[in-house]
Amino acid sequence: AAGVIQSPRHLIKEKRETATLKCYPIPRHDTVYWYQQGPGQDPQFLISFYEKxxxxxxxxxxxxxxxQFSDYHSELNMSSLELGDSALYFCASSRSRDPSYEQYFGPGTRLTVT
Amino acid sequence: AQSVAQPEDQVNVAEGNPLTVKCTYSVSGNPYLFWYVQYPNRGLQFLLKYITGDNLVKGSYGFEAEFNKSQTSFHLKKPSALVSDSALYFCAVRTYSSASKIIFGSGTRLSIRP
Incomplete structure (x- = not known):
């Protein structure tokens, strides 16, 4: 079965640089979510999109x-990167924004800011 | 404020024994409860959810969870643990008032010894 695709899987940036993370949801999923997971922490919700x-x-x-674009893929743009932005960034998608629907997570993008 | 508590950072079980990973929640309104599993350097995988109805829900890989409204708990269980079950487990809750936001517990590391 198709899963959520994230790219790149790993990204190394320097302080004050910018980064763009991409997410391709499962087909026919209309809702996309972004999460940030710091080392040893639970995922923290950043932002979500429904029907673009x-x-x-x-x-x-x-x-x-x-x-979120017309083809439902989403991009997270990060500017003026700080050391504290180093984390695992997950994208998730679901068939509906109804809270009873489970979210399916991508493999994540590991961002390292040096 | 809504919250999820996983009181145990780590649970150690011998292979073949039953396992329980504890979760309690605090929300206003009806909760939608989820369990996710995370393997090293991987995204979260959906295991099971409680929406309404039967308090015992069955999910992937032989896991089940019991919803207890009076104790506001949603413990994850498995009758016979496998070494491959070793991973990080997150309990999560959503409500209609929380909309997109999933509230995750802090995670419980499950270690199954052969």
Missing amino acids: MQSDKGSIPDRFSAQ
Whole structure:
């Protein structure tokens, strides 16, 4: 079965640089979510999109922005990177934004900021 | 405020023995409860969920979980543990008022010894 695809899988950036993470949801899933997982921590919700519109916002820094495109893929743009941004970034998708629907997670992008 | 608690950082079980990973929650409104498993350097995999109905729900890989409304618990169980079950397990909750946001517990590392 098709899964959520994320690229790149690993990314190394320097402080103050920018990074773009991409997410391709499972076909026919209309909702995309982004999470940040620091070392030894649980995933923290950043932002979500439903039908290409932002639907909810969590603890996403102002330096970050995201969007969902017409083909439903999503991109997380991160600017002025800081050392503390080093983390595993997950994208998830679901068939509906209804909270009773489970989310399916991608393998994650490991971002290292040096 | 909504929260999920996993009181045990680590659970150690011998292969073939039953296992339980504990989870309690605090939400306003009806909860939708989920269990996810995370293997090293991998994304979270959905195991099972409780939405409504029968308090005992069955999921992937022989796991099941019991919803207890009076104790606000949703413990994960398996009758006979396998070494391959060793991983990090997250309990999570969503409600209609939380919309997109999943509240994760802090995770429990399950270690199955041969």
